[in-house]
Amino acid sequence: AQSVTQPDIHITVSEGASLELRCNYSYGATPYLFWYVQSPGQGLQLLLKYFSGDTLVQGIKGFEAEFKRSQSSFNLRKPSVHWSDAAEYFCAVGSWGKFQFGAGTQVVVTP
C-alpha cells in the first residue's frame, strides 16, 4: 500500500534562512510526487511535481524538490524564505485517479 510520511509537524524558520521540508513515501513503483501549499482558509496550491526524468524539480515561488529513489524521499527546499511562505505544506503521492497526502508540515516564519 502506498503511504506518505512528513516527519516534521511544525518548523520555525527565520526570514531569509533556508528551508527544507522532508517527505518520505512508500510505493510499489516509481510514484508521481507532488508538493502543495495551503494558506489559512484557502485551498491547496501546487508548488511542483515529479513524474520522471530530472530528479531536481523546480517549482513556483522559488521552491525546488529533489527525488531520491534510494531514500524514497522527495524533500522540498527553498534557499531564502519570505514571511509570505508561512503556511502548511503537503507532500502527496499520486496513483491513477487518486492522491494520498502526508499529514502536512506547518511552517512558521519569524522576523
Place this chain on the structure above:
Amino acid sequence: KAGVTQTPRYLIKTRGQQVTLSCSPISGHRSVSWYQQTPGQGLQFLFEYFSETQRNKGNFPGRFSGRQFSNSRSEMNVSTLELGDSALYLCASSLAGGLVSTDTQYFGPGTRLTVL
C-alpha cells in the same frame, strides 16, 4: 480563466441531516476529485469522477456519495450526518486526473461543514 469554485463556502447542519456540496471545475476539465480535510485525519481522498463516471473511491462509508453532470460539475452528498463529518471538503479538477506531466490538479477553496 476562472478557477475551481465550491458552494456553499460554509455550512452548518445538525446530526442526522443530509447535505449536498457543489463543485464547478475549471472549464474544459473532465476530472473532479473530492477530499475531506480534518485536523485529526488530514487530507483523505473521497472519490473521483471522470466524464460522469466514478472512476475511483476512497475508504468512506456509503453515506458519502457523489455524482458528476454532463458539464463536469460535481456534487457530493452526505446523508445522516455525524459529528465526525465536520470538516473542510475540498474539490479538485484536472483535465484527466492530474497524472500526466502536462496535467495539473487544481483545488477549490473548500466548503467548511460544521455538524452540531
